Amino acid sequence: MSDSPNNNTTTINKSSSDSPVPKNDIDLQKMPPPLKLPPNLTFGPFPLNASQVFHISRTTLTYALVNLRPLLPGHTLICPVRRVPRLSQLTDRETADLFLTVKRVSRTLERVYHADALNVAVQDGAEAGQSVNHVHVHIIPRRRGDVEGDEIYDRMDGKEGNLGRVWEEFWSLQKRRGEREEMPEKEIQGGPDAEGKRVNRSEEEMRREAELLRSEMEKDNEENDDAATG
Numbered sequence: 001m002s003d004s005p006n007n008n009t010t011t012i013n014k015s016s017s018d019s020p021v022p023k024n025d026i027d028l029q030k031m032p033p034p035l036k037l038p039p040n041l042t043f044g045p046f047p048l049n050a051s052q053v054f055h056i057s058r059t060t061l062t063y064a065l066v067n068l069r070p071l072l073p074g075h076t077l078i079c080p081v082r083r084v085p086r087l088s089q090l091t092d093r094e095t096a097d098l099f100l101t102v103k104r105v106s107r108t109l110e111r112v113y114h115a116d117a118l119n120v121a122v123q124d125g126a127e128a129g130q131s132v133n134h135v136h137v138h139i140i141p142r143r144r145g146d147v148e149g150d151e152i153y154d155r156m157d158g159k160e161g162n163l164g165r166v167w168e169e170f171w172s173l174q175k176r177r178g179e180r181e182e183m184p185e186k187e188i189q190g191g192p193d194a195e196g197k198r199v200n201r202s203e204e205e206m207r208r209e210a211e212l213l214r215s216e217m218e219k220d221n222e223e224n225d226d227a228a229t230g
Contacts (some may be wrong), residue, residue, distance in 0.1 A: 037216065038063075038081050044132035051207035054214040057107060061094050062101040066209045068200050069166045071155050074113040074141035076213070077163075078102050085133040087124050102137050108216050115141035119152055129157045138162075166200060 011085065015155040034050055038060055043046045054062040060081060067075045078101050080094050092201055117200060119140040140152060147155075 046133040054210040061097040066206045078137040083134045113141040119143045131162045
């Protein structure tokens with residue numbers, strides 16, 4: 001697969017695996033209208049806003065959000081709007097919509113991130129490694145040589161993949177931000193820290209990636225609509 005984008009394709013700057021968002025500013029004039037989120041949308045117990053969510057299915061049963069601490073660039077989460085912890089608790093309609101959304105988001109991620117393959121995974125329950133009690137499907141774009149063997153699953157099941165802890169840290173940070181006028185820059189940066197450990201991304205990094213992916217999802221949806229009516 002070529003790494004050179006064509007004229008109709010937006011691609012991610014791949015110079016750094018820890019910088020999944022292009023450095024150039026997104027053209028806001030070409031952005032689709034802001035997403036209208038379902039009321040009181042959450043990921044488990046954690047409230048969400050439009051800077052984190054980049055797709056709502058047409059049925060409004062499913063949403064997609066960027067990851068606070070992606071294991072690899074483009075690692076996103078697909079969730080049912082209704083909060084339930086287990087796949088078996090979804091209705092048939094919710095289940096179908098969830099995996100149709102996985103399929104649609106996967107196509108966009110694979111194109112934008114120049115992926116050779118994808119990991120699509122569900123940790124269905126606490127004993128399977130689920131750390132946020134809300135059904136979610138991980139989609140992780142993969143490139144040849146990015147990590148060794150099954151290491152990505154070890155990361156997902158380990159501390160790096162503990163979404164519950166990561167989101168608790170994020171909301172604790174938000175609370176502290178509200179209590180203070182300014183925060184030290186080191187407390188809000190994403191990517192690896194000085195010791196090479198994974199740290200949470202900033203709201204701005206997540207917002208920029210969400211805007212990019214929302215725009216690219218809209219392009220793919222428009223192409224599919226044109227193909228269906230052509």
